[in-house]
Amino acid sequence: MRLLSGLVIGFSALAALLLAATFVLPWAAGYGYAATFFYAYESACPGKSEQLTEDSYRVFLLNRGCTLEKAIDDLASDYRKTPERLLALYKGDVKPESADEVMVTDAVRAELKRSFKPFGLARHCAPGEICGEGLSPFWGDDAVSGIFAKAGDLYLSHAVPVFYDGLGTGAQHMATLLATGPLARGLLFVVYAIGAAILLNILWGLLRRAAF
DSSP states (O other): OHHHHHHHHHHHHHHHHHHIIIIIHHHHHHHHHHHHOHHHHHHHSTTTGGGOOHHHHHHHHTTSOSSHHHHHHHHHTTTTOOHHHHHHHHHTSSOOSSHHHHHHHHHHHHHHHHOOOOOTTOOOOOTTOOSSOOSGGGSOSSHHHHHHHHHHHHHHHHHHHHHHHHHHHHHHHHHHHHTTOHHHHHHHHHHHHHHHHHHHHHHHHHHHHHHO
């Protein structure tokens, strides 16, 4: 009876761990990325944070410039549209006039919400990916490696969209918070400072243990 109870508890714990790794951790990683990179935005885009919007902050996090307008401008030639027309389609200010414009609007929205612009010489990242080829190239050609490769790719197929969901929610919350005024900006700085102090204290403790 104890053995059966132990197996049930073990399988329950494993199931909870898998669910957390697949849904909770990727979402938290995306949200945390958005929540902690605001001062990087201020540094890289001076003067832009005063009129920060959810779209502008999200495209910055996706390595697509400081503003939505800049991201749209970079994509306009790829879709053979003027930046003004593409921006209006993206925002829903005008209705698509053809099936082609419907597809273009959907594609641009996907790129600006679920796709990093390549960093450096990295390849193009399709919507829903994070600049990678999956885990398959990491493994060898044997049967065991094939199982791990398929499991890894399956995990990424679920975890990556969850990461983008967390990133989008974090960008929305940050933009909403900062729109309330300078007090929110000051409180955010205090929170960051406390977090940095805690992290440095943990690292210092680890270094001291390693040294002694």
